[in-house]
Amino acid sequence: MVKHSMGKKEQFPEEYQKLRDQLAQTGYICTGSITTVYRKCGKPYCFCAKDKKAVHGPYNVWTRKGKGKTVTRNVTNAQAELCRESIHNLRQLEGIIEKMKEWTARYIEKQK
Numbered sequence: 001m002v003k004h005s006m007g008k009k010e011q012f013p014e015e016y017q018k019l020r021d022q023l024a025q026t027g028y029i030c031t032g033s034i035t036t037v038y039r040k041c042g043k044p045y046c047f048c049a050k051d052k053k054a055v056h057g058p059y060n061v062w063t064r065k066g067k068g069k070t071v072t073r074n075v076t077n078a079q080a081e082l083c084r085e086s087i088h089n090l091r092q093l094e095g096i097i098e099k100m101k102e103w104t105a106r107y108i109e110k111q112k
Helices: 014-024 077-110
Strands: 033-039 056-066 069-075
Touching (some): 014 077, 033 077, 056 077, 069 077
Antiparallel strands (some): 033 056, 056 069
């Protein structure tokens, strides 16, 4: 990583420093989505096979990309909530980074 020297003590605009602080406060992050599904099990003797409207569930399903492939996992309610929070954190982080890029571009353009 290359750091540009801004003098003896590095000074950032207050707004930029707030963004850096927000980055430091970011919790867990992850990609993907959580969906709730209901399914038929496929067993011929199960109640869901006898009743067209009957299904099992709800199940929480986490879908994401991993090593170029789609990864799908059933997760507990607690895991689903952690995933939702982590996905939300990632979106916030991406927004913070975009704002930091804008501030950096302004800083670079002001340099002589």
